[in-house]
Amino acid sequence: MDATGRIEQIITPSVEAMGYEVVRVQISGGQRSVLQIMAERADGAPMTVEDCADISRSVSALLDVEDPIREAYTLEVSSPGIDRPLTRLKDFERFAGFEARLESRMAIDGRKRFKGMLKGVEHGLVCVDTEQGPARLEFDNILRAKLVLTDELIRASQEQQEGPQN
Known part of the structure; x- marks a missing residue:
C-alpha cells in the first residue's frame, strides 16, 4: 500500500466518526511535502473553516502517533470545492x-x-x-x-x- 492509502486507512474511521467523509488524500512534493486531505460533511451541508480545523486537529493527533510520513510535511485540510475531484x-x-x-x-x-x-x-x-x-x-x-x-x-x-x- 502506498503512503496515501496508508494515511487514508489511518484517518478515515476518525473522520467518519466526526460526521465527515474523506474525499481524497494526496501528497505533493517540493522542499517540504504537503499532505492534503479533502473532506466533506456526511450530512451534505457546506464545509466551514471550523470543520476543516476540527478535522486537522484530529488527523494531526492520529498522524503524530502513527507517523506514516518520516520527513517534515505541512498538513492541509480543505473541502472539495465546486469543481471538485471525483474520487469515489x-x-x-x-x-x-x-x-x-x-x-x-x-x-x-x-x-x-x-x-x-x-x-x-x-x-x-x-x-x-x-x-x-x-x-x-x-x-x-x-x-x-x-x-x-x-x-x-x-x-x-x-x-x-x-x-x-x-
Whole structure:
C-alpha cells in the first residue's frame, strides 16, 4: 500500500466518526511535502473553516502517533470545492447530469481523455456522454476525474448552500 492509502486507512474511521467523509488524500512534493486531505460533511451541508480545523486537529493527533510520513510535511485540510475531484464511485452517481473531465489509465478506443456529461454508473461502469459519443469507463481505469465549472454547477451549488426555500 502506498503512503496515501496508508494515511487514508489511518484517518478515515476518525473522520467518519466526526460526521465527515474523506474525499481524497494526496501528497505533493517540493522542499517540504504537503499532505492534503479533502473532506466533506456526511450530512451534505457546506464545509466551514471550523470543520476543516476540527478535522486537522484530529488527523494531526492520529498522524503524530502513527507517523506514516518520516520527513517534515505541512498538513492541509480543505473541502472539495465546486469543481471538485471525483474520487469515489458514488461521486459519479451523485453528480450525474453535470459536466466532467476524466482521464483513464489505459486507452479506451484510442483515447485517454474524456469530457462530457456524466450519466451515472451502470453495472460498475462510469458513463459519460462526450462529443464523440457515449463512453463507459471501468472505475479502476479512471486515473483522475473532476467536475467542470459551469453555470449549472454553480447554480446547483448555490441552491444546496441556501437549502430548501419555504
